[in-house]
Structures are given as C-alpha cells and as structure tokens.
Amino acid sequence: MSRGELTMDDNQVRQTATSSGDWATEYQQQYNAGPSWADEFTSRGTDRWVNEFTSGEEKRGSVDDQWVNEFSNLHLDEEWADEFGRQVGEGAADSWANAYDEYLNEQVAAKQRSDASRGVYVFSDMNPYVGHPNPLKEGQEMFRKGLLSEAVLALEAEVLKNPENAEGWRLLGIAHAENDDDQQAIAAMMRAQDANPTNLEVLLALGVSHTNELEQAAALKYLYGWLRHHPKYGSLAPPELADSLYYADVARIFNEAAQMSPEDADVHIVLGVLYNLSREFDKAIDAFQTALKLKPHDYSLWNKLGATQANSIQSADAILAYQQALDLKPNYVRAWANMGISYANQGMHEDSIRYYVRALTMNPKADNAWQYLRISLSCADRSDMLEACDSRNLDILQKEFPL
Known part of the structure; x- marks a missing residue:
C-alpha cells in the first residue's frame, strides 16, 4: 500500500454504486458498507464492483433482482427520496432503472473481456519517448511532478528498451494505480515480479491492487508473500501455509508482526488492507x-484511509482524508475521482461532477470516472451534458463545470 490503493498503492475509490475501487469500485462499496483502497490497498473502479456484485448472479437471479436488492441497501436522505418520488410521478423511474440496468450489463461484459486479458500489459499506440536516451530517468521525473500520463509513456519506453528492468515495471505499475487503472497496474507489477520475485514493494502493490479488484485469494497470496520474504518477519510465515491460505491465518500472523514491530508503518498498512478484505472497516x-x-506525509496512505472511510459510509470524513492526499500531491488522479464519489454518496451530485471532470482532465482514459460522471449527470438532472460525456468532450465539460 505504500503505493497501492485500496482505490486503495496506491492504493481507487468508487461512486455510489463502489470501490477495484482503488479501494474498490468504491461506488458500490460505499453504499453497500459491506471494499477495489485500493494509492488507491482507492474505487476504486467499476470492474471491482462488478466482480463482487455479479459473483453470486446465479444465486440471486436476474439483473433486475440484483438491482432491487442493491437499491434497497442504499443510504438515502429524505430530500433525495422526495425528489425521486416526484420523478416517479412524472414517469421517470422506469427510464432511470432501464439506464442503470443497461449500465450493469455493460459492466458485466467489460469484466468478462478484462478477465480474458488479465495480466497482459497493453502498450500505448503512439509513444514519443521511444528512442529517448534515458526514458527511466524521464519517467521518474514526470512521476515526481505528478504528470502521471506522461510518466506512463516514458516508463513504457523504458521497459520496451529493457524488458527485465524490475524497477521500470514497478514504477509503471504505481503510475497506473495512481492514475486509477488497476488492471494495467496489475499487469505491470506482474512483470516486475517476474524480474524480481522477492521485491517487497512489488508484492505489497500487487496485494493492494487485487484488494481493489475484490480478489481475496490473489490479495492474500501476495500479502503473505510480502511477509515471507521480509527479512524481519519471514520467520513468522511457515512456507507450507502458502499452499492453503486462509484469511484468519494471514491476519493473525500480521497482527503478530505488528506486535513485534509497532513502529513499522508498512505492517499497519497491510493490516488495513486485510481488514478491508474482511469488511472490518473500523479496524x-x-x-x-x-x-x-x-x-x-504519505499521500497514498491518506487516500487509503479515505477510501476505507467511504466504504464505511463516512463520506464526510473521507473527503477530509482525500483533501490531505491532494494537498500532498495535487495531480493525484485517484484521489480526485474518489473525492467525486464521496460527494455523490452524499447526494451532492453537482459537486461530484466537478471532481470527476478534474480527474478526467488529468487522465482522459480513466473509464471508471467517465461512468461515474455519467451517473452523476443523470442524478443532477443535467441530461443536457450527457452528449458531451458520451463523446468525451472535456472542453465543454470543463467550461460548464469549473473547479
């Protein structure tokens, strides 16, 4: 988590629907209190939410039934309920439900496509840094400045030039996680692990990203791997346990590690991720x-805290944590998107729109943020901006929703 996100390292959050995001899909996670925070061990994305929401599809029945069950769990204030009642009277409920149902089906299809390509890194088509004399140094500098999309391009040029450079792949994975793309983050980190199987930062980041994706078995595997290969805590982790990991065993061992070294922040971070896996948000x-x-001063850790608070239906506190993360790193895309989700969860859709637009100006490829933006536009009765959203016209959106 030190740089993984729980939507969470690095940790995304999800809008009122998380969560992979980070810190889960945080859109559904925040409503469901039930995380992908995974800066963000940080919704946060739709893929994570769909993975959890549809995992029991055969048991729960049709998508319509799932929607009814999910809707019944939402925490809605009276003002929103009154507004929804007026819309029902105007015949708008059916169209909203149909649109939401269509959204769910799209996410299911997207999840199936992503599963088929899991672990395969997709390089950018046009990369001006190919042929650069020192793309790694350039990527590190871009990352330091918070220019994440540019950093991704430079680091892609580095790993194309030096495919076995574990640090290049690791930093590329972190850049994707902070840019709210856990799928690419996982693919890059897997290549980093191939090059250096015992790198603690890589193992921790993989644990965080899989937490964001709501993939408990994979998350436990990498977090336990972090413990096994740690020079101080390796003796606590019997190798034979790796063949049949159970959450309770891993959590117990990490609690022992925390008692052994209470001053080690990373142990507490991993415990935070583990408790997100078990939905023990207070812990x-x-x-x-x-x-x-x-x-x-760890901005990704502030984001993880915010994502967890959002999952625990503490959106007002989450906003304060996200603001701390943004004060430390103003170009932190995942925190901007997570901030939007927390405003949306409080019914403040106009505010949420502005934060989504800000996140998208920094990373127009953040598909989850586009989905959340569209939902908030509908909830804010701004159907006049849906065409701009669907065409991804940021010029119009920035002009209409400045921040």
Whole structure:
C-alpha cells in the first residue's frame, strides 16, 4: 500500500454504486458498507464492483433482482427520496432503472473481456519517448511532478528498451494505480515480479491492487508473500501455509508482526488492507490512522484511509482524508475521482461532477470516472451534458463545470 490503493498503492475509490475501487469500485462499496483502497490497498473502479456484485448472479437471479436488492441497501436522505418520488410521478423511474440496468450489463461484459486479458500489459499506440536516451530517468521525473500520463509513456519506453528492468515495471505499475487503472497496474507489477520475485514493494502493490479488484485469494497470496520474504518477519510465515491460505491465518500472523514491530508503518498498512478484505472497516481505519502517525506525509496512505472511510459510509470524513492526499500531491488522479464519489454518496451530485471532470482532465482514459460522471449527470438532472460525456468532450465539460 505504500503505493497501492485500496482505490486503495496506491492504493481507487468508487461512486455510489463502489470501490477495484482503488479501494474498490468504491461506488458500490460505499453504499453497500459491506471494499477495489485500493494509492488507491482507492474505487476504486467499476470492474471491482462488478466482480463482487455479479459473483453470486446465479444465486440471486436476474439483473433486475440484483438491482432491487442493491437499491434497497442504499443510504438515502429524505430530500433525495422526495425528489425521486416526484420523478416517479412524472414517469421517470422506469427510464432511470432501464439506464442503470443497461449500465450493469455493460459492466458485466467489460469484466468478462478484462478477465480474458488479465495480466497482459497493453502498450500505448503512439509513444514519443521511444528512442529517448534515458526514458527511466524521464519517467521518474514526470512521476515526481505528478504528470502521471506522461510518466506512463516514458516508463513504457523504458521497459520496451529493457524488458527485465524490475524497477521500470514497478514504477509503471504505481503510475497506473495512481492514475486509477488497476488492471494495467496489475499487469505491470506482474512483470516486475517476474524480474524480481522477492521485491517487497512489488508484492505489497500487487496485494493492494487485487484488494481493489475484490480478489481475496490473489490479495492474500501476495500479502503473505510480502511477509515471507521480509527479512524481519519471514520467520513468522511457515512456507507450507502458502499452499492453503486462509484469511484468519494471514491476519493473525500480521497482527503478530505488528506486535513485534509497532513502529513499522508498512505492517499497519497491510493490516488495513486485510481488514478491508474482511469488511472490518473500523479496524482498517484504526490501522491506517496508526500508520499515518508514523508516515504523515504519505499521500497514498491518506487516500487509503479515505477510501476505507467511504466504504464505511463516512463520506464526510473521507473527503477530509482525500483533501490531505491532494494537498500532498495535487495531480493525484485517484484521489480526485474518489473525492467525486464521496460527494455523490452524499447526494451532492453537482459537486461530484466537478471532481470527476478534474480527474478526467488529468487522465482522459480513466473509464471508471467517465461512468461515474455519467451517473452523476443523470442524478443532477443535467441530461443536457450527457452528449458531451458520451463523446468525451472535456472542453465543454470543463467550461460548464469549473473547479
């Protein structure tokens, strides 16, 4: 998590629907209190939400039934309910439900496509940094400045030039995680692990990204791997346990590690991620707050805390945590998107739109943010802007929703 996100390292969050995001899909996670925070061990994305929401499809029945069950769990204020009642009277409920149902079906199809290509890194078509004399140094500098999309291009040029450069792949994975793309982050980190199987930062980042994707088995595998290969805690992790990992065993061992070294922020961070996996959000919040006392300037850790608070239906507190992350790193795309989700979860859709637009100006490829933006536009009765959203016309959207 030190740079993984729980939508969470690096940790995305999800709008009122998370969550992979980071810190889960946080859109559904935040409503479901039930995470992909995974800066963000940080919704946060639709793929994570769909993975969890549709995992019991055969047991729960049709998509319509799933929607009814999910809708019944939402935390809605009276003003929103009154407005929805007026819309029902005007005959708008059916069209909204149909649009939402269509959205769910699109996400199911997208999830199936992503599963088929899991672990395959997709390079950019046009890359001006190919042929650059030192693309790694250029990528590191871009990353330091918060120019994540440019950093991705430079780092892609580096790993094309040096395919076995574990640090190039690792930093590329972090850049994707912070840019709210856990699928590419996982693919890059897997290549980093191939090049350096015992790199602790890589193992931790993979654990965070899989947490964001709501993939508990994979998350436990990498988090336990982090413990096994750690020079201080390796003796706590018997190798034979790796063949049949259970959450309770892994959590117990990490608690032992925390008692052994209470001053080690990374152990508390991993505990926070583990508690997100088990939906023990109060414990996760405590773990991240303990880690922040040790690493108060870790922007990705603030994002993880915010994503967890959002999952725990504490959106107002989450906004304060996200703001801390943005104060430390203003170009942190995942935190901007997570901020939008928290405003949307409070019914403040006009505000959420502005934050989504800001995130998208920094990364127009953030598909999850486009989906969240469209939902908020509909909820804010701004159907006049849906065409601009569908055509991804940021010029119009920025002019209409400045921040």
